[in-house]
Amino acid sequence: MPGEKKNGKIIIIGGGAVGMAVATSLTRHSDYSITVFSADVHTAYSQCGMPFVISGEIKDFKTLIRRDEKFLKGIGIDLHLGTRIDSINTKESxxxxxxxxxHYDKLVIATGSKTKIPSDIPGTRLGNVFTLRTLSDAIKIEEAVKNASSVVIIGGGSIGAELAAAIVRRNVNTTLLSRSSSILSHNVDPDMAEAVQEHLESMGVNVITGYVPSALNGEENVSSVTIGTTDFPADLVIFSTGVEPENELAINAGIDIGPTGGIIVDEYLHPSMSGAFHPDIYCGGECVEVLDHITGKPMLSQVASNARRMAGTITKNLTSKPVRFDPILNPWVAVIGNIQVGTTGITSKKAAENDIKIVTGLATGSTRAEYYPGGSKLFIKLIFSDEYLVGAQVVGGEGVKERIDALTLAIKKRTTVHELANIETCYAPPVSTLQDPTGFAAKGALKKMRKKA
Structure with a gap:
């Protein structure tokens, strides 16, 4: 299981959230010789912060680099940036x-994800057509936005919505296009997404749902995007149409890939090879599939907090007694303009896909006492199955993360609708109302259950 060799050689493929966290932790807690290979030219930076530099809320991209190359090499990491690994030979290590x-004694694969651009849309190779994945991508987008009067963002997920809010703040005409009937369709239910869409529209974003672009038009650079029968001007187009695991290297090495496209791993994050888990290799981050706590089925996780937890699991398994990476609820939060949106557990859509019968409860409240200045609306949706909490969604101007964190723990602890309907909460006018809307949402669900009974 964990590595016991002193002065053994560890190679880490990938310099993102998992790879660099493992590398820096091992420098403090082991005697391994550590080499990191990353195809990226930057490392140890916050991807999550990139939209907020584009919006102007963070001064510059340098702020996002948490540890520079000089520091990392100074603590003993043999770092190879802008370097791709072409193949892995697991038999020869x-x-x-x-x-x-x-040569390696232990190998960590943390190759992350790659962006998906639909191949059937003409014009995707025109100039000023971008994706946002790396710091280099963000720098290019920032430069292009400076000279743009109109931008079309294709993809209504969390990155697309964050970018729309960021760019419209630059006084640039911004259109956000979602193929789904609502934005954030992978994260929240349509009734909760409605509040986020209304907020984006209040900021000046033109939100279009239920369409895919027919074509990107232009000669050398993009000039417009055809949506339906209308050509929307676009000096700049950003595709935010999702990502998929970067697993070609693993596939060629004979590592098993699951139904999600992610590497199959056991609870210790060892990869499967022909059905057997390899004891000297670990995999983590967006390139692996893990288990959903509610459905028990494989899923991908693209949140930084879970990547960091996987890095911790790998580090412990390389340096001490084995620890497991348990099934996840994948709690997620985003700040879109002046609104926060978060979710944990399953959505109504995911429940339907897995034949899980649910009852939901909705409540609207305020983040502060009515008379206290600075408050905002708060929307809470709770999802129950067999009277147990299995999902939660919160939208509001503040206090979303804290509620999602608490409700994530509540799901893990198998909290019932009765317990949440009688929840004990604290109160102070600057931070809450006398009765938290969470209790009202649970009471709404309980009322539905009693009617059915």
Whole structure:
């Protein structure tokens, strides 16, 4: 299981949230020799912060770099940026990059995800058509926005919505296009997404749902996007149409891939190879599939907090007694303009896909006492199955993360609708109302259950 060799060689493929967290932790807690290969030219930076530099809320992209190359090499990491690994030989315990071959005692695969651009849309290769994945992508988008008067963002997920809010704040005509009938369709139910869409529209974003673009038009650079029968001007187009695991390297090495496209791993994050889990290799981050706590089925996680937890699991398994990475609820929060939106557990859509019968409760409240200045509306949706909490969604101007964190723990602890209907909460006018809307949402669900009974 965990590595016991002193001065053994560890190679880490990927310099993102998992790869660099494992590397820096191992420098403090082990005697391993550590080499990191990353295809990116930057490392140890916050991807989540990139939209907020584009909006102007964060001064510059340098602020997002938490540890520079000089620091990382200074603590003993052999760091190779802008370097791709071409192949892995698990029998010989080697990796190849160009003409060089490197031996390892333990291997960590943390190759992350790659962006998906629909291949059937004409014009995607025109100039000023971007995706946002790396710091280099963000820098290019920032430069292009400076000279743009109109931007079309294709994809209504969390990154697309964050970018729309960021760019419209730059006084640029912004259109957000979602193929689903509501934005944030992977994260929240349509009734909760409605409040976020209304907020974006109040900021000046033109939100279009239920369409895919027919074409991107222009000669050298993009000039417009055809949506339905209308051509929308666009000096800049950003595709935010999702990501998929970057697993070609793992596939070629004979590592098993699951139905989600992610690497199959056991509870210790060892990858499966022909059905057997390899004891000297660990995998983590967006390239692996893990288990959903509610459905028990494989899923992908693209939240930084789970990546950091996987890095912790890998580090402990390399340096101490084995620890497990348990099934996840994947709690998520985003700040879109001046509104916060969060979710945990399953949505109504996911429940339907898995034949889980649910009862929901909705409540609207305020984040502060009515008479206290600065408050905002708060929308809470709770999802129950067999009287147990299995999902929660919160939208509001403040206090969303704290509620999602608490409700995540409530799901893990199998909290019932009765317990939440009688929830004990604290109160002070600057931070809450006398009775928290969470209790009202639970009471709404309980009332539905009693009617059915």
């Amino acid at each position: 080697t990796v190849v990059s160009g003409a060089e071959e490197y």
